Amino acid sequence: MKKTFWLEKWEENQIGFHQAEYNPFLTQLWPDLVGDSREDVLVPLCGKSKDMVYLHEHGHKVVGVELAQKALKEFFQEQKIEYRVEGHSYTNKDYELWCDDIFTLDPKGFDAIKFVYDRAALVALPEDMRMDYAKWLIALPHVERILLVVFEFASEVGPPFSIQLSDLKRYFGEAFQIELKKEVEFSGEKVHIHQDKIDKITYKAYFLSKKKRP
Numbered sequence: 001m002k003k004t005f006w007l008e009k010w011e012e013n014q015i016g017f018h019q020a021e022y023n024p025f026l027t028q029l030w031p032d033l034v035g036d037s038r039e040d041v042l043v044p045l046c047g048k049s050k051d052m053v054y055l056h057e058h059g060h061k062v063v064g065v066e067l068a069q070k071a072l073k074e075f076f077q078e079q080k081i082e083y084r085v086e087g088h089s090y091t092n093k094d095y096e097l098w099c100d101d102i103f104t105l106d107p108k109g110f111d112a113i114k115f116v117y118d119r120a121a122l123v124a125l126p127e128d129m130r131m132d133y134a135k136w137l138i139a140l141p142h143v144e145r146i147l148l149v150v151f152e153f154a155s156e157v158g159p160p161f162s163i164q165l166s167d168l169k170r171y172f173g174e175a176f177q178i179e180l181k182k183e184v185e186f187s188g189e190k191v192h193i194h195q196d197k198i199d200k201i202t203y204k205a206y207f208l209s210k211k212k213r214p
């Protein structure tokens, strides 16, 4: 998937992936994922997701990475949050959103990150980029747990791409325990994922927990 694909989507406002409300898996599962911890959260491929506001309201500093400048500007404007631009970062004391291709950043620089929230990030990437993305997350020095929201459906077309547990095991299995926490199935008219005809889609939320090294 080329950078221009996403930048054009933002320029043309073709952002059907954007959700006006908090993701229900996030609100249902986040407290269970982090317990009492208020450590920093990374939102990779963050778009202008309102979920970042939820994470901030639950006491976390939010660190995002997003290709499109337009997305980051719109995030702060729509949420009515003051920000300043410092080089590639759109920031204030609560948010640090990097306008970059995530693959050009060194994960070792994100050493305060304990948690990751991935909604519509892994599924946005084609197979050949997913393994690199997983390696990037695995290389975060202090990552402990990830809330990962994916879709499963009977089509190879994407983005978004269908991701199964067997794929997750391949990408993350060496470093993380993978646990399915919740799933919701939709069929009929509610299935508008992309141009390919799909009869049924299952939304799945997984917890990924870093395996302890002996």
Ligand SMILES: C[S@@+](CC[C@H](N)C(=O)[O-])C[C@H]1O[C@@H](n2cnc3c(N)ncnc32)[C@H](O)[C@@H]1O
Pocket (backbone or CB within 6 Å): 006, 007, 017, 018, 019, 044, 045, 046, 047, 048, 049, 065, 066, 067, 068, 071, 100, 101, 102, 103, 119, 120, 121, 124
């Ligand atoms: C499907 S959208 C999901 C956005 C957000 N997670 C949400 O839930 O609304 C994928 C986003 O990833 C961004 N993106 C794609 N490739 C990227 C990359 N290599 N580095 C950073 N952002 C990227 C796109 O611009 C797009 O905003």
